[in-house]
Amino acid sequence: MAKNTNSTSYEFYKQKNKEEMKYQLITFALMIIFTLVAFGMVIAEYNPMFTIPVIILLACVQVGFQLYYFMHMSHKGHGLPALFLYSGIFVALLTVLAMVTIVWW
Amino acid sequence: MSSDQLQRLKPGQSPHEPEKATLEGKNKFLGFWFFLGGETVLFASLFGTYLALNGPESNTSGPGPAELFGLELVFIMTVILLTSSLTSVYAIYHMKNLDFGKMQLWLGITVALGLTFLGLEIYEFYEYIMHEEHTFTSDAFGSAFYALVGFHGGHVLFGLLWIVTLMVRNSKRGLNLYNAPKYYIASLYWHFIDVVWVFIFTVVYLMGKLGG
Incomplete structure (x- = not known):
């Protein structure tokens, strides 16, 4: 590979990395906002039957951001x-479901 | 390992993704994600145990979750760990630009934040044990709490030792195709620690505060 092709592609990828x-x-800003909303809802003492599903949903979305952006799962080659x-x-959900239903149902 | 792999990479050179440029790197990447799948199940069993044992029946001595937890400290710990996740993204960003110095710098910041998190967790446990009579052996709630949160704390400690070892081991070598995959999977591990913490602060602390 010629030297200048390398440096051109380096500049190209550098720009891409920057974007x-x-x-x-x-992503980071959104995760901080989700965290603030979750803590805020608990401090505001809304009805737990409403707050609990919402904060669990917020946690799942935040983890999705972490996985797909911070851990690059949105990139190619992550099949x-x-x-x-x-x-x-899947196994994790079954595990939690089994343990919780045995005790609380 | 061929000697090409040990050649120092500098800004301005290819490849674009040094962590996946070799077969060894690709294998490490796949193997590590397989491991993370297993870790997910491991933490799920600890979460399941905690959710099964955090009720009043298993809280026979000492305060329950709602009285015990202080949200201020948990919030500070959450922000610190989340920020350390971002700083390790910066480290990998500089790795992809083959800038070894900046990568080491951002990893150093990540380690500092991780140590702060660990210090706060130790302080939290110390307060619970010394002043709240909430210990590993006090009741089933205590056992489940320390098993879950303590195991996460152990992961933080292991991640810190891992990153520091990589930084020290490679400080004079610079970045090459042999160690780039190692840095990359260490950062994946660090993000995974944050993934687990998101569920801990939601399920243990916030839901504990709600009494549910």
């Missing part, structure tokens, strides 16, 4: 990682 970093910062992780989440 991605902008999305990372937006197998997604398979591994979602298999893990």
